[in-house]
Amino acid sequence: MVQNTGRPGYLQIADELRGQIRSGALPPGQALPSIAQLCQRYEVSASVVKSAISVLRTEGFVIGQQGKGVFVRDPVEVETKPATGEGQIMEQLAQIREALGDLGKRLADLEAAVFEEPKRSGRRDT
Incomplete structure (x- = not known):
């Protein structure tokens, strides 16, 4: 279940x-649980699970296959992708602020x- 932490x-x-x-x-190649299963597990709506x-x-951990599901990617592929977590975003924002x-x-x-x-010359033009 999702916690009420503010996150x-x-x-x-x-x-x-x-x-x-x-x-x-969740090993490489394994399908994630279905959206319905994840909704039930975490007690949230489908839009939250889809997000x-x-x-x-986006981070490269999973890949979707139309009509089949969402599958875990090979870790080697994940490690070669650049990180896109909050830390990187905050670093980019700091660079933007500096610029x-x-x-x-x-x-x-x-x-x-x-x-x-x-x-000013000290005299006024009238």
């Missing part, structure tokens, strides 16, 4: 299935050079 249910399911794949409880499977598919900060500074410097304020 989305589909990620909890993906974590558990990923763990089973890594431990060998969990989508995460595993935006740099662009902001460069834009401010450019604006200061282009839109230089006129020097």
Whole structure:
């Protein structure tokens, strides 16, 4: 069953299935339980289970075969795929923030050079 931890249910399911794949409880070539079975096991809707499977598919842990099911991929294939977990996403966001900060500074410097304020002479034009 999915726990009420604040972490989305589909990620909890993906974590558990990923763990089973890594431990060998779900060996390469074996089909995942059906969506209906997973819905019953975790007490969630089909959309939550489908989202969990989508995460595993994106990470390269499983592969779908139309009309047959979703199967565990060979671990060698999984290891060669780049990681797409939360850590990598957070690293990418940090790089984006850094780049935006740099662009902001460069834009401010450019604006200061282009839109230089006129020097005040001390007298007023009327």
